Amino acid sequence: MNISLILQMAADTGPERTGLVCDGRRWTYGDLMHAARGAAAHMADNGCSYVALLDESSEAAPIALFGAALAGIPYVPLNYRLANEDLAGLLARIAPACIIGDTERAARLAPEGGHVYLTREGFVAAAEAAASDASDEESEGEGIAAQIFTSGTTAAPKAALLRHSNLLGYILGTVEFCSAGEEDAQLVCVPPYHIAGISALMSSIYAMRRIVMLPAFDPDDWLRLATEEKVTNAFLVPTMLSRIVDRLDSGARADLSALKAIAYGGGRMPLELIQRALELFPDTNFTNAYGLTETSSTIALLGPDDHRMAQTSDDPAVRARLASVGRPLPTVELEIRDEEGRSLPAGERGEIYVRGEQVSGEYRERSALDPDGWFPTRDAGWLDDEGYLFLAGRADDVIVRGGENISPGEIEDVLMSHPAIADAAAVGIPSEEWGEAVGIAVVIKPDEATPDEEELRALIRERLRSSRVPEQIRLLPELPYNEMGKLLRREIRAAFQG
Amino acid sequence: MKPGTKLKSAVCDTEVMVIRGTDGVVECGGAPMVEEKTTEGGSVDAAFSSGTQMGKRYVDEAGTVELLCVKPGQGSLSLGGLALTIKEAKSLPSSD
Numbered sequence: 251m252n253i254s255l256i257l258q259m260a261a262d263t264g265p266e267r268t269g270l271v272c273d274g275r276r277w278t279y280g281d282l283m284h285a286a287r288g289a290a291a292h293m294a295d296n297g298c299s300y301v302a303l304l305d306e307s308s309e310a311a312p313i314a315l316f317g318a319a320l321a322g323i324p325y326v327p328l329n330y331r332l333a334n335e336d337l338a339g340l341l342a343r344i345a346p347a348c349i350i351g352d353t354e355r356a357a358r359l360a361p362e363g364g365h366v367y368l369t370r371e372g373f374v375a376a377a378e379a380a381a382s383d384a385s386d387e388e389s390e391g392e393g394i395a396a397q398i399f400t401s402g403t404t405a406a407p408k409a410a411l412l413r414h415s416n417l418l419g420y421i422l423g424t425v426e427f428c429s430a431g432e433e434d435a436q437l438v439c440v441p442p443y444h445i446a447g448i449s450a451l452m453s454s455i456y457a458m459r460r461i462v463m464l465p466a467f468d469p470d471d472w473l474r475l476a477t478e479e480k481v482t483n484a485f486l487v488p489t490m491l492s493r494i495v496d497r498l499d500s501g502a503r504a505d506l507s508a509l510k511a512i513a514y515g516g517g518r519m520p521l522e523l524i525q526r527a528l529e530l531f532p533d534t535n536f537t538n539a540y541g542l543t544e545t546s547s548t549i550a551l552l553g554p555d556d557h558r559m560a561q562t563s564d565d566p567a568v569r570a571r572l573a574s575v576g577r578p579l580p581t582v583e584l585e586i587r588d589e590e591g592r593s594l595p596a597g598e599r600g601e602i603y604v605r606g607e608q609v610s611g612e613y614r615e616r617s618a619l620d621p622d623g624w625f626p627t628r629d630a631g632w633l634d635d636e637g638y639l640f641l642a643g644r645a646d647d648v649i650v651r652g653g654e655n656i657s658p659g660e661i662e663d664v665l666m667s668h669p670a671i672a673d674a675a676a677v678g679i680p681s682e683e684w685g686e687a688v689g690i691a692v693v694i695k696p697d698e699a700t701p702d703e704e705e706l707r708a709l710i711r712e713r714l715r716s717s718r719v720p721e722q723i724r725l726l727p728e729l730p731y732n733e734m735g736k737l738l739r740r741e742i743r744a745a746f747q748g
Numbered sequence: 749m750k751p752g753t754k755l756k757s758a759v760c761d762t763e764v765m766v767i768r769g770t771d772g773v774v775e776c777g778g779a780p781m782v783e784e785k786t787t788e789g790g791s792v793d794a795a796f797s798s799g800t801q802m803g804k805r806y807v808d809e810a811g812t813v814e815l816l817c818v819k820p821g822q823g824s825l826s827l828g829g830l831a832l833t834i835k836e837a838k839s840l841p842s843s844d
Contacts, residue, residue, distance in 0.1 A: 251752035255765065259818055263802055415751070422767065422816065424840050427803025436842075446844060453844040485844055513843045539843035548843040580838055 251414045252388045253395050254319045256421060256456045257283050257312070263428055264458060271435075271479060272309045272463040279455070282312060285374065288381030289317025294389075295380075296366045298348040300397065302326040302341075303442055305351025306465040310370045311442040312451050313377055314350055315396070319414065322391025323348075327398065327443035331733060334359055336407075340399055341365070343409065343614075390414075397614065398445060398543050401732055409614035410543045412445075419607030420546040421452050423581035430459035433508075437476055437484040439464040444734060446516060449547035450485055459483060469493040473504035480508040485539075487516035489735040492523050498530060506531070515539035515548070517735030518641075521573055528561050540575035540641065542627055544618070546608040549584065550639050552576030567634065574638040582606040584639065585624070586632055599632045599657070601645045630657065647739055649678035650686050654717055658739075661688065661720075664713045665706070670698035673729050677739055679722060679746045687721040689746045693728055700725065722746055749774070754818070755781035759790045762800045762821030768814035770827065776800070777823020796831070798824040806832040 257279065260269060265280030277285075293301055301318035303311060303326070311327070318325035326344055328337065330352060338359040341347070345363030349356045353367035368376065395414045399407040436454045438461050440446045454461045462479045464471055467490055476484065486494070491514055498504070512527070512534055519538065528536065535554035541547045552575055560572040578584040585593050586600040594600045603624045611618045611625035619625055630642040642659050649656040658676040665674035673693040681687035694700050707719050724745055730738040749755075749769035756763050757776035764774075764781070774781050778793025800806070802820045807813065808827045814835065815825060825832040 251765070255818065259803060262819065422805070423837075424843070426837065426839060429839075449844040453842060457842070459842075483842055511842060513841070515843070535841060537841040537843050541843075551841065551843045553841050579840070 251393075251418050252319055252390065253414050253417050253421075253452065254286065254316050254388055255418065256452050257286060257316045259427060260455050260458050267432070267458065268460050269455060269458075270309060270312065270461045270463065272307075272461075273465070275309070277309055279458070282309075282316070282455075284381045285309075285313045285377045286316035286320060287384040287386075288379065289313050289373070289377035290320035290388075291380040291384040292376050293317060293321040293323055293348055296348055298323065298346050298366055300324050300326045300344040300347035302328050302344055302347045302349045302356075303351055304328045304330050304337075304349055304356055305370055305442070306330070307438065307440075307442045307447065307463050308370055308465055309463075310350055310373055311447070312455070312461075313374060315448065315451060317377060319395055320388045322389030324391070324394040324397045324411070326396070327447065329399070329401075329441070329443045340407065344397070396448060398443070398448075400543055401734070401736060410610065411612045411614060412543075412546055412610050413612075416546045416608050416610045417448075417452060419581075420449065420548075421456050423606075423608065424548065424579060425453050425456045427456055428458045430454075430457040433480065434482045435460040435462050435479050435508075437462045437464060437472065437479070437481040439467045439472060439490065440485060440487065440516070441733065444516070445541070445543040445547050446485060446487075469497045470502065473497060473502055473506075476509060477505045481506075482508050482510045483513070484509065484511070485513045485515070487735045488514060488519045488523060489517070489731070489733075491527055492520075495523065495526055495530060499526075506534075509534055511535040511537065511554070513537040513539050515541065515575075517731075524557075524572060525561070528557060538575055540639065542629070544609070544611050544625060544627075545582075545604060545606075546610065548579065549582045549604050549606075549608075550575045550578045552638070556638075571634075571638050574634070574640045576639065577637050578604075578639065579606075582608065587626075591620075594632075596633045596635050596637075599630060599642055602627045602629045602631045602639070602641075644739075647677070649676065649688055651678075651681070651688065651717055652684040656688065656718060660714060661690065661710060661718050664710055665690065665692060667713075668701065668706070668709060670694055670701050672696075675729055675737060675739065675742050676720070677743045677746070679743065681721060688718060689722045689724070689743075690720040691724045691726050691729060691742050691745060693726055753783065755783060755815075756785045757821050757823050758782055758785065759792050760821035760823040761819055762817065762823055762825070763819035764800075764806070764815040764825070765818050766813075767805065767816055768812070770808075770813040772813065772828050774813065774815065775826045775829070776821070778826070779823075792823045796824045796826055797822060800825060801834070805835040805837070807835045808832055
C-alpha cells in the first residue's frame with residue numbers, strides 16, 4: 251500500500267482539474283502528480299533517509315509528501331516555530347535528510363549529518379525538472395509514510411510513525427472518492443507539521459476538493475481568501491475561529507455565502523465561542539473532530555446535526571453535547587478503561603483506548619499498542635449514555651495527591667466561574683507531605699481587582715473539597731499555549747519551580 | 749492476497765487494489781484477475797459486464813474480500829463466480 255494512490259487516482263480521474271491554489275498559482279491534479287514523481291526521482295538520487303519540510307504551507311508540502319511516499323522514504327514535516335536548540339535536536343534524529351524550506355537555518359543548526367538542503371523554490375524546480383524521466387514505479391521502503399514529532403506538551407517530542415496502511419485506512423474509511431463537486435474548495439490553514447495539515451491534503455485530494463492554501467494563518471487573509479475563492483469547506487483550530495469571529499464582530503467585511511462547512515479540532519473549544527459561531531453562521535455545518543497524531547487524525551466527531559440539536563434543545567443532556575467530541579468513527583473501536591485496564595461503563599471517567607486500521611500507536615523507539623492492538627491515548631474522558639465522548643484532559647495531567655487522583659479540569663472549571671478570572675490552570679507540584687499537591691496559575695481579567703488567595707482557596711474548598719485546595723497560587727499575565735491552542739502544562743509546572 | 753496487492757483484469761481496463769484479501773480467485777469480466785497483464789486475450793463475459801466504478805469498494809456477501817477500484821473498466825468483479833457488490837459506506841462530514 252502506498253498513499254501515492256490518493257493523488258494517482260485524482261490525477262487519473264481529473265488530470266486537468268484544479269487541485270491546489272497557492273500564492274496565486276493553480277496546480278492541476280496532473281501537475282501535482284507529475285511534480286511528485288519528479289520529487290521521488292530526485293530524492294531517490296540523493297540517498298537521503300528522510301524527507302523533511304521546514305517551511306510554512308505551500309505546494310511543496312503535497313509534492314514532498316507524495317514524492318517521499320513514491321520514493322519509499324518517510325516524510326517528516328518539522329515545526330519551524332521550535333526554538334533553535336529543540337529543532338537542532340530533531341534534525342540530528344533524522345540524518346541524513348533532504349531538508350526543504352529554510353535552508354539557511356537548517357544548515358546553521360545541523361551542519362553535520364550529511365543533510366541535503368533545498369529551498370522551497372529549488373525543490374519544486376528540481377521536482378518538475380526530474381519529472382519527465384521519472385519512473386512510474388513506487389517503492390514501499392519500510393512502509394512508513396510520515397514521521398511526526400509530537401508537540402511534547404507533557405514531555406520531550408516523540409517520533410510518531412504513520413504507516414501507509416494507517417493513513418490509507420483513515421482516508422478510505424472516511425472519505426468517498428471524488429465526492430466533491432467542481433465548485434468545492436477547502437481552505438487549508440493549519441501548519442504542515444501538524445497531523446491535521448497532512449490529513450487535510452489527503453482528504454481533499456481524495457474527495458477531489460480543490461485545496462486553497464493559506465501559508466500562515468491571519469484572520470483577514472483567511473476572510474479575503476475565503477471570499478475570493480468561494481471557499482466551501484474549512485478546518486480551524488479554536489484560536490483561529492475565535493480570531494475570525496472577533497474580526498466579523500468588529501465589522502470586517504467578507505462574503506462567506508459559499509461556506510458550507512467548518513470543521514474544528516486540535517484543542518479545547520470554549521462553549522461561548524462555538525455558540526457565537528453557530529449564531530454567526532446559521533447555514534454552515536459545524537463538525538468537531540477529535541484525534542491524535544498517533545491515530546492518523548480524526549477518531550471521533552460531533553456532526554452538524556448534533557451541533558444544531560444541542561444549540562436548540564431544551565434537554566440539558568442534549569445541550570451538553572456541544573462540549574463533547576461526538577461519537578467514534580464507525581471504523582474505530584473506542585473504550586474507556588480504568589488504571590488496571592478494565593473497561594468502564596458510560597458515565598465513568600478513565601483513559602481513552604482506541605483500535606483500528608488508522609491507529610498507529612507506534613513510535614520510532616517503541617510501539618505503545620497493547621498485545622490486542624489497543625492504543626492508550628493518555629487522554630482522559632468519559633462516554634454518555636448515547637455514546638458521546640467527553641474529554642477530561644490528559645491522563646498525565648492528573649494530580650496525584652496522597653494517592654488521590656485529582657483532575658485539573660474540575661479545579662479549573664471552578665476557578666473560571668470567578669468573575670475576575672480570565673484563564674486558569676491547575677498542575678501537580680512537588681510536595682514533601684503528599685508527594686504531589688495542587689498548584690494553580692490564574693490570569694486576571696484586565697479591569698478586575700485581583701482576588702486574594704484566601705478567597706480563591708475558599709471558593710475551591712466550598713465547591714469541591716479540601717484536597718483540591720491549592721497549596722500555591724501564581725498570578726500570570728497569560729497562560730502558555732502552543733499555536734494549536736494546547737495548554738503547555740509543563741511550562742506552568744516550571745513556573746512553580748524556583 | 750496481501751492487502752495492497754494490485755490486480756488487473758485480463759479482459760478489460762479494470763484495476764483494483766486489495767484492501768482485505770482472501771485465498772479465493774477474484775475475477776473481472778468472468779476471467780481471473782492477474783498481477784501482471786501478459787497477453788491480450790479473451791473478452792468480457794456478458795454475465796459479468798456491468799462495469800466497475802472508480803473509487804468504489806467492492807465486497808462479497810461474507811465480507812471476506814474487499815477491493816478498491818483504482819481504474820474502471822467494462823467487466824464486473826466476482827469471487828469464485830459470485831458477483832461482488834459495492835460497499836455502501838455511511839457518509840461522514842469532512843473533519844479535516
